[in-house]
Amino acid sequence: MIIMKTGATPEQVAEVINEIKRFGLRADVSQGEFRTVIGVIGDESVADFARLAILPGVKEVMRIETPYKLISREYSKYLENGAERFTVKVGDVEIGGEEPVYMAGPCAVESREQLFRIAEGVKKAGAHILRGGVFKPRTSVHSFQGLGAGGEDDAREALEWLREAGERYGMPVVTEIRGESQVDLVAEYVDVLQIGARNMYDQDLLTKVAAKGKPVLFKRHFGASVEEFLSFAEYIAAEGNKDIVLCERGIVPVGKGKSYTRYTLDLGSVPAIQRETFLPVMVDPSHATGRHDLIFNMSCAAIAAGASGLMIEVHYNPAEALVDGQQMITPDELKETLEACNRVHRVLGKTVV
Ligand code: PEP
Numbered sequence: 607m608i609i610m611k612t613g614a615t616p617e618q619v620a621e622v623i624n625e626i627k628r629f630g631l632r633a634d635v636s637q638g639e640f641r642t643v644i645g646v647i648g649d650e651s652v653a654d655f656a657r658l659a660i661l662p663g664v665k666e667v668m669r670i671e672t673p674y675k676l677i678s679r680e681y682s683k684y685l686e687n688g689a690e691r692f693t694v695k696v697g698d699v700e701i702g703g704e705e706p707v708y709m710a711g712p713c714a715v716e717s718r719e720q721l722f723r724i725a726e727g728v729k730k731a732g733a734h735i736l737r738g739g740v741f742k743p744r745t746s747v748h749s750f751q752g753l754g755a756g757g758e759d760d761a762r763e764a765l766e767w768l769r770e771a772g773e774r775y776g777m778p779v780v781t782e783i784r785g786e787s788q789v790d791l792v793a794e795y796v797d798v799l800q801i802g803a804r805n806m807y808d809q810d811l812l813t814k815v816a817a818k819g820k821p822v823l824f825k826r827h828f829g830a831s832v833e834e835f836l837s838f839a840e841y842i843a844a845e846g847n848k849d850i851v852l853c854e855r856g857i858v859p860v861g862k863g864k865s866y867t868r869y870t871l872d873l874g875s876v877p878a879i880q881r882e883t884f885l886p887v888m889v890d891p892s893h894a895t896g897r898h899d900l901i902f903n904m905s906c907a908a909i910a911a912g913a914s915g916l917m918i919e920v921h922y923n924p925a926e927a928l929v930d931g932q933q934m935i936t937p938d939e940l941k942e943t944l945e946a947c948n949r950v951h952r953v954l955g956k957t958v959v
Pocket residue numbers: 713739743782801802803804825855890893
């Protein structure tokens with residue numbers, strides 16, 4: 607990381623960037639009103655830091671020894687408005703700010719009627735962002751794969767409904783991009799691009815999604831350590847896109863016999879991640895538990911743990927849902943849950959330490 611002097615000229619900044627490029631590396635430039643900070647992207651060991659340190663306009667040069675430096679608190683400390691929190695703005699919604707943000711909607715978009723009915727319900731219940739899968743990651747090829755599987759026209763139609771429903775009920779929209787071939791199409795329609803747990807490790811997908819410049823909802827893989835999760839988030843930041851919302855959605859349960867939950871919701875990761883990075887962290891209790899009867903408790907617990915918000919699957923009649931019916935709650939249950947979460951939040955206040 608290179609910290610420029612106050613009053614360093616644009617030419618001096620450009621020279622540092624050129625020097626970094628000469629080493630075959632890339633630069634992450636954070637330009638403040640008074641101070642510019644330049645992060646080095648790539649294998650730093652090939653860079654001659656002593657040489658960078660004597661370039662005109664350079665105040666200080668230091669190595670940050672973490673695989674996720676661009677999103678680290680250590681790095682942000684040196685930025686001018688070295689924010690304790692970093693917020694991701696999606697339309698009028700601010701994720702990571704003072705108030706928790708709630709994303710809700712069906713697991714999968716199934717029809718226009720289904721989506722609009724759920725959108726109306728979640729809006730009334732207090733949700734801020736509408737979710738709905740068009741391309742579903744499924745374990746079995748014989749299961750419903752989402753309307754996007756019907757080809758581009760079907761995908762466009764479903765994405766259009768999502769956008770329309772968001773506009774009608776005043777909510778930005780989020781949907782998952784399951785593969786590189788879907789990036790351009792999905793980015794045309796939605797406000798937040800979701801990378802699902804199964805794709806957390808797909809660095810080519812991350813890079814391509816990041817380059818769209820839209821906020822990214824990045825879910826933790828169920829077998830990933832926190833360090834891996836943050837290291838892969840860094841691939842998004844390295845494209846110059848720091849509008850990243852991390853999402854804890856549970857990890858693989860351990861032991862023999864029944865686990866009683868679909869995954870193990872790792873709530874300790876929420877404050878742990880917040881100590882490492884300035885990015886907001888949300889929690890998805892739906893996929894983590896796989897059980898509608900646990901959503902209320904785990905939502906409250908997530909907010910108590912300091913989560914910046916929740917993602918919850920909702921259906922007016924979970925029994926008829928084509929995907930994940932067992933973990934969906936109704937709009938009335940969502941309302942009750944979000945009201946309780948808001949009470950928890952009011953009592954505990956800002957939980958980032
Ligand atoms: C989803 O949110 O639709 C989803 C499939 O979740 P995950 O990637 O966490 O399994």
